[in-house]
Structure formats: structure tokens, C-alpha cells
Amino acid sequence: MVTAVLIRGTSVLAAAGEEAAHSDGGVLASGAWLIVLVPFLATLAITLFGKRLPRHGAELAVGAVAFVGLYGTVLLLATWFGDGIVYEGGVTIGEFGGFEIEWAWVVDGLSIMMFFVVGVVSTACFVYAVGYMEGDVRPTAFFASFTLFAGAMLMLVSAANLIQLLIGWELVGVSSYLLIGHYWEQKENSSAGMKAFIVNKIADVGLVIGIIIAGITVGTFTISTIMEKVVASDAALDDVAVVIAVLLFIGAMGKSAQFPFHVWLPDAMAGPTPVSALMHAATMVTAGVYLTARMFPLFEEMAHEVLTLVLIIGTITLVIAGLLAIVQDDIKRVLAYSTLSQLGYMVAALGAGAYTAGLFHLFTHAFFKSLLFLGAGSVIHAVHSNNMSDMGGLKDDMKWTYRTFLIGSLALAGIPLFAGFFSKDEILAAFNEGGYPVVFLLGVATAFITALYMTRAVALTFFGKYKGDGHPHESPAVMVYPMLGLAGGAVLAGFLNVPGITEAFYKLVSTRVVSSELLGEHATSFDFLALGLGLTAGVLGIVVGYRLYMEDAATQRERDRLRIPVLWPVLENKYYIDDLYMNGIVNPIKGPIARFVNWTNSYIIDFIVNVVGAFTRGLGRFVYSGLDQRGIDLAINEAGAGTGFLGSRLRYIQTGKVQQYAAALFGGAIVLVIGFWISIT
Template sequence: MEYTIFILLLPVLMFLFLGLTGHKLKPSVAGICGTISLGIVAVLSYLTAIQYFTAPRVNGIYQTLIPYNIEWLRFTQHLHIDIGVFLDPISVMMLVVVSTVSFMVHIYSMGYMKGEKGFHRYYAFLSLFTFAMMGLVLATNIFQMYIFWELVGVSSYLLIGFYYTKPTAIAASKKAFIVTRFADLGFLLGILILSFFGNTFSFTELMSGTCETVLKTAAGQTFLGGSVIAWGLGLMFLGGAGKSAMFPFHIWLPDAMEGPTPVSALIHAATMVVAGVYLVARMFPLYIGFAPDVLSAIAYVGAFTALFSATIACVQTDIKRVLAFSTISQIGFMIVALGVCTGMDTHEGLGYMASMFHLFTHAMFKALLFLGAGSIIHAVHSNEMDHMGGLRKYMPITHITFLIACLAIAGIPPFSGFFSKDEILAAAFKFSPVIGWLMTFVAGLTAFYMFRLYYNIFWGKEAEHEHTPHESPLVMTFPLMFLAAITLVAGFIPFGELVSSNGEAYHIHLDVVVASVSVCVAVASIIIATIFYRKPEQTIPNMLGKKFRGLHTAATHRFYIDEVWMFITHKVIFRCISTPIAWFDRHVVDGFMNFLAWSTQEASFSIRGFQSGRVQQYAYVFLIGALVIIVGLLLFI
């Protein structure tokens, strides 16, 4: 399967081609080139998946393949950094997810971004983003993953700030870049700790028996009450929490909506935000073997984040921000699913399979939601729900596909979200009834705020528009229909047969009790949303908003977490730490160096007369010096 290297090469070559020569091409030609390149990448990814998953298992397990690998940097006899392609069930699954969503975004952008200044630059950045995410999921070692991890951050910075003349877009891109850099420092420290004790960066060696013995010995060494391996894995999750927008690093994601809407679909569905989930899944055997307490803490972080962001989504009025907080909540579901695993066995590791399954289904219907939102914004030229209403009459394709995605994320059978979310809830109940009921409640909130969004857009009171809204062109509606079709059938994929915690086939069993409860909660939430928002007069929401004004205001302002971050950075870090350091640097360090320069200059001016060039003066100084030496010798002898 050496051809898989072209999955990496084609996007980066297209990035270089469009970046260097795109300005000389017609915008449509640049878009077609980028789209064809991603189409080839998608075909190669599907071919890889078919070839990999149809290959015979060895001892009931899909084998890990490394069709391409070269040594890049060597530090010691055993420690070196390689660049290559790593194929196992989750990396192959991610190839399908990333290539599918990216390809649909490329097609969709041909219509959505038509006429935009910098069209070729946009497609160049899309290719770079895809290359970065492909390199991340195909990494053979944790340092290669880190390299592409940072490249994903750079790519997101470029795309979020695509409208570089818009101050809010500039601020959002910087915010995303800086916040994730804070978290990525933890990831780097975790890599260094793990590689120091494991003496390798390679995933296969870290999971092997030899390295496991070394890590078990190192796990006996403690720091502040925890093993150093647990600290390393915990710090690595810190990086994942930043990329996947877990609390409190979630603040960058809603502002990332300042980028073009297709970019939002790419970031939220298949690339940046799922990187943290993929990281925990990739290191899953180490978490289970050496840091089960860290894994449990990860579950609680994910649960709180899911509840926190779902609550905020219930009151947002910008449709893209509703979807942004929805993404944070759904990523929380995936993190919880990984955190509630208690072992490598397929039943103990049910959450692992459920997390990857939900990552797959969520990528499709969340991309559909964002692209549908882009179609709506394209029609009404606004992100605010107050400027919408009654659009089902004007945009039938967008309406139906958006409704399918809403039903899927709400967990209504037979849509794909029902099957993956049911497995997460089953795993959560198995771990702790408290976590199980909490996630069931969050699932109900999800159904509520998504149908609040749906009714405000397509039903309710029709807003006045300068131009009559119309359906988007085929180049934009085709990706909607394609993703809607996947959303309809993806739940029936025997996902457990392909991806599981220990590589063995797992037949998904529907937990009737959990499924019945979750469906009832979802249906009840949809009914409540229908009563609240179906009609133009939204008297009940307005009454509740006034009655619970404090909670409503706090949720509208995202519970003031952004303000807390600003206080910490400006009042604490900048004023109490950075300012004293700057004063010390300016007055002590610079002052000392300036003193050295001044004293040297003054001394040189004082003694420059000795270099007059007059022989008589030199003879006089020589004579005085000789006399001083003679007198000194006579006195001390």
C-alpha cells in the first residue's frame, strides 16, 4: 500500500502550486485544481479503507501496517524521529472522514466563495489544512504527530483569519492560535517525558512488550503523588483539550466562526477539533495501562464541557455560534466515551468504539449542518436568527437536509447519530449512573437547542429581506445531499466489526433500556422546542428569559469565561508577572549591560593619553614603571 504516500503528497504539492502560481490563474481554475486534487486524495483514501478492512485478520485482529517510513533525525542509538505512514483501524477511518468532508468543502466553496478576493489563496490554505490533518492521523510516532499538530494550528490561523482586513477575524485567528499554543506546551512536555522514559517516539514500540516493561518500571517513579508516566499522559491530554476545545480552552472555538463558513465545517467536523479525541484514542493502551485515573479525569472534563457548552447553545442567536457550542458539546461526548473505558477488552472498552463511531457520524452531520448554515447565510446575508424565519418555502433542499442533520444529532432513529450516541450512553451508564444520566440530560439539551435553531430558521416569523431568498446553486446543494445521504445510512455500518479497543471484532448490541430512555428524552425535548419556537409568537421563551434573567444573561455571555481569561492574562499574568519581569529586564539586565558599556568607554577615554605616539612619553612611562617594580622588589625581599 505504498500509494498511501500520495495521500500526503498531493495536498502539499497543491498548496505549493496554488500558493506560488494561483494568482496567475483564473479563480475558477484554481478552485478546480484544488478540488480535483482532493478528489484524488478521497479516492485513494477510500481505496486504502477498502483494501485494509477487506484484508484477512491475523489472530482475529487487523494488523498495523507501515507502508512508508524514513528516518529523519537521530538523537541516540534508539531515539530518533521518523516520517512515515501508519495504518491501523482508527487512522484508516480518519482518512475516510477527513478526505470526505474536505472534498465536500472544496466542492461547496466553488459556489460559496465565488467572487471573493484571494480565491486561490483560500484553496491553497484548504490544501495545507488537509495535508496537516492527514499527516497527523498517519503519523508513525508522537513527534511526527506533534509536527503536524502544530501545522494544523498554523493552517487554522490562516483560514480563520482569511478575511485579514476584518478586525474581528484577525482577533479570532490570533485567539485560536495563542490559546492552543498554551495547551500545546503541555503536549510537548508530555512527549518529552514519555520519550525520555520509553526511549522512543514510535507508536508501535511504545505499545510493544519491551517498552511496556520499561514504562512499568518508570511508572514506579512519582512526582507530587502521581507517577511520572501519568503526568506525561496527563500533559499530553492538555494539548488535546486545547485542540478539541475542552473547558477551559474552549474560548477560541466560537470566535473561529469569523472565518468563511466552509472553513467552519472543516475545522468543526473533521480536522482540528477531533485531533484531541484522536490523540487520546491513539494513546489509549498507555492510558489504560499506566494512567487509568487520568482517563477517569478525562471523562469528567468531557462531561462538564458537554453540559456547559450545551447550556450556552440554548440561548445563542448567531446560527454559527450555536453550531460551534454544539461541536464543543459533541466532542465532550467523545471524550467521555474514551474516559469511561476500564480495560482493553471489547466490553470494557465499549466507549472506545463508541467514541470513534460518534466521531465518524458526527463529522458527516456536523459538516452538513455547517454547510447548510452557509447556504442560509448565502441567501439572507446574515448569521442572526432574527433575520431568518420561514425559509423552508424558499430553500427546500437546504431545509430537508438541515432537518435530517438535526434529527441525527438529536439522536432520533434511524439516523446515524442515534446509533453512535446510544453506545456512548450505554458505556457511560456502565461506568457510573451519574455520568450516564448527566449525558442523557445533555443529549436532551442537544435535541432542544438544535430544533430551536431549526424552527427559528425555517419556520416562525418570516423576516423582511431586500431580495427574496433563493435556494443555493447545485455546486452548494450537492454536498448537502451527499452528506445527508451518508447521515441516513452511516448508523447501519457495522462499525464495531472494524474498530474496537483491542482490534477484535465487536458486534454492536443495542441496549433497549438506554435507547428507549434516550429517544424519549430526545422526543420530549423536540416537543418542548416545537411548543416554544414553532409559532411566530415566542411568548414562552420570552417569559422564561425574563423570569430567569440572571441565568439567561450569564449563558448569553458564555458564563463570562472569556472575561475570566482576560482578567487572568491582563491583570495577573501581564501586570503581576510580565510587568515586573519587563522592569527587571529593562532596569537591571539592560542597566547592568549599559553600565559595563559606560564604564568601559569612560576608562578608555581616561587612558587614551597613553597611546599618544610620542616616544618621550613612552620612555617616561617605561622608566616610572621600572622604578616602581624595583622599589617593590626591594621592599618585599
């Protein structure tokens, strides 16, 4: 099977203007295939033996991702404290004609960053899932799919060729389908899984065609070879580069839930919360951003006009998703729309040419968004409801969840010194310096919205009076510790790339098997206009949110005193808060916008889908009643009836008398012999 080991560590092109200090990473990089293999083996083992293990396979799952997290961390540290690792290795699995099937993995700064993020965030989510899925109906199936999910993402990011990337890409889709529909007994859950799968599949068509065109044009699917051709300005590739770039980006839009493919992500909340956390932070939705980043030289050197499309799509997504996040009651939906919005930032940053900034936001976002989801899961676990109208006042009952959730919210809102501040500021600076004033302003406005909806979420969940049933308790330690770990990441991750001070992250992601000049650009000093506006927007968002959802208690109490004579809650009843927010303050300002966006979502986009659906149904009905029933079925029925009639007559020759059969046998043989005889003479 394994016929050859290919080492392509030498085909390195350094980032322009940088003295290229690269190592091949030694055994650390050549053994990186373990990162992919271990989760897959764990999936297999859990499927086979999981039911017999005391924790239903969770121990194998956690072990596998912990190994990946550790390996990723070691690789990351080796890159920071040593030379940048650039390595490409592979084994040829088989050969069909001239087409080699190989399993090849790339270890460079970009993939190391993804190994680290996927590994660490997965470890946190998996450990958390051990507590969260306690007493679940199908823990073994869950952990098998969950491990497959992580493994598929690692396969995707480690892929050195596009075919392998596609395999990982599709495996991510399949396992996400399994996980979203984990509680398939409820129709809406399995429908949500189906929706995610189908929407992704539609976008994947673009990816597949793009990959095929790229592979045929260049003659190989190996990404580094394609990138070398890009750097060398290969004429044949240049002709189709725009087409390839658009098609690949369509695929990326699907996985990264960019407008108009964003519809699947909010519904994907139907899965268990650890899945949402992992899906929104490290795996799945980051795949599209990763793909765009991996193919970035193609975009910027040969298909620069496509970057404009990327920028526009990202900007639309970041604005509309941010607005939708304000009107949600389901806490996971708030976070889901928030993820969409942040993905919009990343994609728009890549579209603006800010490669490092986009990836940096992916990196920091992974920590605080997974933290927020785990916190939301912890709350849901305690309250047994997804709705914030059933929550409130949990900050005393769930101290650690509250504190970590607050850290995540501050990071997301872009408050200085938390991770999101640095990455979002860098993106805004890139918009400003790249000469995109409209995008810049929209980005700043969304920063305000982000801070607003996070303040609202925190206020409705943790402040005010508890509105649910029972008495909520803090989650067990196995769920709290992962949140604490991620909270550490949400605080510290930003310091890796402070403009002008640290550039560890920049060094990391610009170390690539094949680099190009523009990757060398990154912010070396603060852009004080972006910094000031971004910070103001964030703080303003918090202040407005605070005034709306906490300070407003006075009017609230005026109206509520008659019916609920409870003294003090800031947000005693979320219903009136929403009422107030919809009718009193937000409607004149944002209501129409949000409603318009919602309307667009449900009428224009759904209309298209419905028309297509109605047409398909009509076609189906015609095919069924017209062609199928009257045409094909008639023929089949008549053929069947004819055969039946013939059989009813012919069965009389089946006498059951062996000797008659023997006579027929010999008679037939004679006829055959005579036939042959005649034919040869």
C-alpha cells in the same frame, strides 16, 4: 535522502480473543503516503501557480482532496470486504547520531477511518467552498491554506511516530490560524485566529513535554513500539505512564477544545464557513480525540486513573457547551457550542473506556456536523448575516438547504435511524454500563438540550417570517450537492455499528497495529434503559423546542398584533422570542445555570487571564521604564555618544590622502614584523 524503506507490518498484536485475520494491505497500504503527499504538493502548486489558474487554484485543491477521499474510500472498502489492513511503512530521511528522522505512515483501521472521514468531508467542504468563495478577495491564499489544513490533518492521523504526529499537529494549528484570520482586515477576525493559535499553543506545551518524556523513556518515538511496551507492561514506562497520559491529554484538550481550553472554538467562527465545517467535523477538533484513541492502550492499561480525568473533562464540556448553545443568536455559534458539546460526548466516552463508541460518534458527527455547517453557510450566503435574528422563513426559498439542514439536525438530536442516534445511544449505554450514573444522567440531559437548541435553530432559521434584507435564494448547485452527499452520510453512517446487528465499524477501529484487550469491548446488544432515556430526552427536546419557538405563536401574536399586523408567522420576531425565552420560560429554569456558566466563563476564567495579563503588563512596564530606559538604553546611548565623540575627533585622521594611508600601511606592517620577530626570538 531516502536511505531505507522500513516495513514493520509484522509487529502486529491482535485484539485479544479475536482470531487475527490481518493483511498488510499490499500496494494499497504501502502507497498510502500519497494521501499525505498529494495535499502538500497541491498546496505548493497552488501557492506557486494558483493565481494563474482560471479558478485561482480551487481545481487543484478539490482534486487533491478528492484523491484523498477516493483513496480513503477504497481503503475502507478493502478493510470491510477483506481482511483488516495493518501496515506500517516508512522512509528514513536522515540520521543524527542515534536519532533517526523518518517519515513513517501507519495504515490500520483507526487511520483508515480517519483517512475516510477527512477525505470525504474535505471533498464535500472543498467543492462547497468553490461556490462559497466565489468572488473572494484572496481565493488562492484561501485554497492553499485550506489544502494545507487537510494535508496537515492527514499527516497527523497517518503518523507512525510521535514527532511526525506533532508536526502534523502544529501544521494544523498554523493553517487554522491562517484560515480563521482569512478576513484579517477586520480586527476581530485576526484576533480570533490569534486566540485559537495561542490557546492551542498553551495546550501544546503539554503535548510536547509528554512526547519527549515518552520518547526518552522508551527510546523511540514510534507509536507502535511504545504501544508494544505498554502491552508488555514495561516497568520503566509504567513509572511515567500517568505523567505522559496527563500531558498528552492536555494537548488533546487544546485541539479538541475541551474545558477549560474550549474558549477558542466559538471565536474560530470568524473564518469562512467551509473552514468551520471542516474544522468542526473532520479536522482539527477531532485531532485530540484521535490522539487519545491512538494512545488509548496507554491510558487504559497503565494510566487508568487518567481516564477518570478524561471522563470528568468530557462531561463538563458536554454540559456547559450544550447550555451555551441555547442562548446564541449567531447560527454558527450555536453549531460551534454544539460541536463542543458533542466533542465532550466523544471524550467522555473514551474516558468511560468506550473506545469504539467514542470513535463512532466522531465518525457520525463528522457527517452531520459538516452538513449543518455547510447548511448554515448556505443560509449566511443567502442572507448576508450570521444572526438568526436576520433569518427565518427560509424553508420555502431554500428548499434543499432546509431539507439537508433538517436531516443534520435530526441526526444531531439523536432521532432513530439517523446517524447520531446510534452513536449517542452507544455512548449513553457505555456510561450506564460503565457505572457512571451521574455522567449518564448528564448525558441524557444534554441529549435533551441538544434536541432543544437544534429545534430552536431550525425554527428560527427556516420557519416564521423572513427578517433580513433582500430576497434570499437557494445556493448554487456546487454548494447544494456537497450538502446532499453529506446528508446521505448523516442518514446512513449510523448503520455501520448497530448493536448486535452490524459491527463493521467496530471491526474497523479495533484493527490496530498494536491492540489491547479492552478495545475488544463494544456493545453487542441495545441497552434499553439508555435507549429509552436517550430517545425520550431527544423527542422531549424537540417537543419543548417546538412549543417554545413554533407553537408559542399565539402569545407572540397577542403581543405583537398592535405593532406588526402581519398575519401568521410562527416566529415573527426573534427579539421577542428571545425575550420570552429569557424572561418567561427559560430564565427560571435554565437562565441562572446558563448565566452562571457564562459568568464562570467570563469572570473566573477571564479573571485569571486578566490578572496574568495585568501582571505581565506591569512587569513589562517596569522592565521598559526601569531596566530598559534607565539601564540598558542609558548604557547604549552613552556608548553611542562616546563613539560619536571619538569619531568626531578621529575623523581628522581620515585625510583622504592615499599616500598617508599607504604610509600607515607600511608602518603597521613594519611594526607587525618587528613584533613577530621579537616573539620568535
